Amino acid sequence: MQSFKAAATTNPDMFCHSSFFLRGDDCNSRNQTRFPDLGELDHPAAAFHHDDAFDLSPSSIFSLKSNNVGVVANTLHYGALNTSIGATAIVSSGTGCLDTGQFMYQKGATFGASLGNGHIENWADSGLADNSQQTDTSTDVDTDHKNQLHGVQLGAVMVDSVDQSKSKSGDQKTLRRLAQNREAARKSRLRKKVYVQQLESSRLRLTELEQELQRARQQGIFIASGLSGDHGHTVAGNAALAFDMEYGRWLDEHQRLINDLRSAVNSHMGDNELCILVGGVMAHYDEVFRLKSIGAKADVFHMLSGMWKTPAERCFMWLGGFRSSELLKILGNHLEPLTDQQLMGICNLQQSSQQAEDALSQGMEALQQSLVDTLSSASLGPSASGNVADYMGQMAIAMGKLATLENFLHQADLLSQQTLQQMHRILTTRQAARALLVFSDYTSRLRALSSLWLARPRN
């Protein structure tokens, strides 16, 4: 609460730019130059005085607006100004700030043209949409005010226009204050609406960006891994990218199918319908093996690298895929109850898939060893002579061995596919549905683990 008297006498320039804040913005620096130069007011009392203290409550109705600046006041009292500036002599609270966040300047009708260059700070910067609106200006120039006292009544800020009948102006003040309160509230609601709309669109944009980023990141990783090995071989790079994108789509579809299956199981769907859903998931698995086969033909090292999988999955990867025997171990107790025949079938399946996996692993080891032998058989080291024919010969053999990599990947995928199909044969529909859910949940956890790991805080 300030005394205008004090302000009036000390500061002939009744700029109140420093007094008004919009949403906490400091307008000091902004408004300095924008206010009409009231220095031409030659009356020291071209200021305000009042008998009552200012009430700088939030209900004050100063509103700062764009270029249409005016003082929303109950009454603006102007004494005769010796200058042509019918400027808004705004009450200044001196050094204080009216920090209610709801202040707008609004050009009043009386200020009109006289405020040519006296535009107040454009608050549109703070995102207000309703800057162009004007509150009712209750800038009554009280011409009754003969003495050169300028009183600005700021809503609850009572400026006594000296000798006026207080009762009459009291009613007017109240009415005006209420009107301006309503106005301010309306503007505030509109601002809030705009703000919320902006937030919503930002949120949508954020999700879009996140998805884009994830896709780009995947592609980036794949491009990086593709380029690291074969420089300039964009064909392989493209194949890798193509597979990654297809696989991404496959994953989304897989998740959708699994969710359908889950809700079907939980809702105790009949076997006939459940069978169809289970068949759908199985057929979808066939699809991924088909994609992998195409991918391996195009870029076997990319498939082997597992860069198209998440890190944790990659850790457990076997020959570009998963170990079927591990899958059966994971299923473990989830399949119960099993008949004796089923139990035997599952046990045999686990054993045979294990044996097949071991065989393929040993074949891969043999391949690696054979490559080592081939590459080291030609003379190496300082004694390496320029025997190009020898070198080329060994390279050709090595190339041939590498070509069998695709065959191993193919056999590994076939093994997984056949194990899944055999499992489907042994189990009932309901058991098979549960098994598929268990397997899918397990891989989901691995993927989640990867995300958590990647996002972990590092010190």
Place this chain on the structure above:
Amino acid sequence: MHCQTGSWGSYVPTTRTTVGDPLERIERLASENAVVIFSISSCCMCHAIKRLFCGMGVNPTVYELDQDPRGKDMEKALMRLLGSSPAVPVVFIGGKLVGTMDRVMASHINGTLVPLLKQAGALWL
């Protein structure tokens, strides 16, 4: 004297050099033992299939075509028989053609391989 042609051995060098239809030769060799594998020594998939049978407790009879003077012809004959390349590894059980790696693995997974082996006398429980 009838000499054992190492059924339990691994690599049987063929001593006969009679000119004959390679396919006939293959079939004859295949029928001599319970489990016969035609292989190439440098082939890693052949190595894998050998490991598979050994892991099951079966001792297959292996013919390395690259070590046979008529291996090339036999390889071609096998390719015609199978209708695809590569020709090896290829497995015969009880004289009957089972197939290459994927067929062998498929039959193992779906449970038909073990009964076949038992029937041919290559496996005892």
